[in-house]
């Protein structure tokens with residue numbers, strides 16, 4: 280097995296009574312990009328700062344390319360860790376030119392001025408700012424300033440690139456284009472990177488692996504696809520907006536949702552309250568009498584490629600789904616469900632395997648999208 284680019288073992292960090300990191304184990308291979316994703320206060324920045332050497336952990340170890348950089352009694356300084364860092368607020372020196380900002384890490388390493396020039400020009404060209412070398416940061420847009428920060432972070436060819444919310448100060452259009460640029464730069468240079476974000480779209484766009492942190496603990500480390508389609512807990516499903524989460528009831532007759540009972544059971548025979556995830560892809564519209572559920576359209580947003588719909592069930596609870604077409608707000612519709620895509624957890628957030636109830640045929644999803652035949656007459 281190749282030596283991992285980053286290995287973290289049993290990392291703990293406390294601030295007085297506050298446990299910011301509670302036993303983090305993590306491994307990242309060369310060329311991989313990891314997103315640290317989680318709600319405010321979950322410990323993302325603390326973990327990044329411990330990796331950078333800006334913060335000292337209370338327990339545990341951090342290894343970079345097999346070298347121990349942090350352990351009880353050992354703490355390598357940020358400079359000695361050979362990392363590149365990009366911060367949310369760019370952290371450029373306002374009185375220095377773009378060129379001087381990017382040259383700074385090389386200067387600190389003692390690289391001579393004439394040897395610095397080709398490296399700085401290389402880094403500025405990579406981020407598309409070759410013609411901006413003599414400007415000061417104040418004369419640049421937010422996106423351009425973040426590109427300077429990126430050039431400064433990569434100019435000394437770091438073994439690990441660390442980024443703290445690198446896109447969150449930019450507006451939406453710029454966030455998407457810079458995310459694409461950063462991603463291709465990382466691939467082109469074969470960089471290994473860790474970045475912090477509280478935005479799942481940013482995590483999914485940039486990362487190969489996403490580590491979800493909650494209350495100082497890693498909850499799931501997975502590819503963006505697996506995290507979104509198979510979240511380990513209801514809290515993760517909620518955080519990545521994987522669909523609609525509902526409380527439902529499993530009993531001897533099946534799975535009760537609103538005024539319907541689906542012929543499903545838990546493989547382990549669990550009965551009682553469960554938490555159910557209905558991913559958008561598991562649901563489709565059909566005529567009111569053809570679906571497994573009936574609902575009224577109470578929200579309808581045109582989003583270019585699809586409509587984003589909110590449907591309200593008989594008991595007042597709501598479902599979210601996307602559809603290429605839909606009747607107007609207020610119409611009654613049927614909802615077909617691909618039961619194989621449902622996910623369920625018991626009250627302790629342990630995953631339940633839903634299976635067809637013995638002796639009962641699994642419901643076949645009704646034909647999707649009867650857009651002209653759906654009307655209000657089913658009431």
Ligand SMILES: Nc1ncnc2c1ncn2[C@@H]1O[C@H](COP(=O)(O)OP(=O)(O)OP(=O)(O)O)[C@@H](O)[C@H]1O
Nearest residue numbers: 294297298299318319320321322323324325326477
């Ligand atoms: N210097 C500090 N002194 C005391 N408590 C701190 C300090 N830094 C962080 N904390 C606490 O540690 C916990 C984790 O904070 P951290 O900044 O790592 O969270 P985060 O996930 O990055 O949050 P955000 O997204 O809001 O930046 C929080 O409860 C925070 O209040």
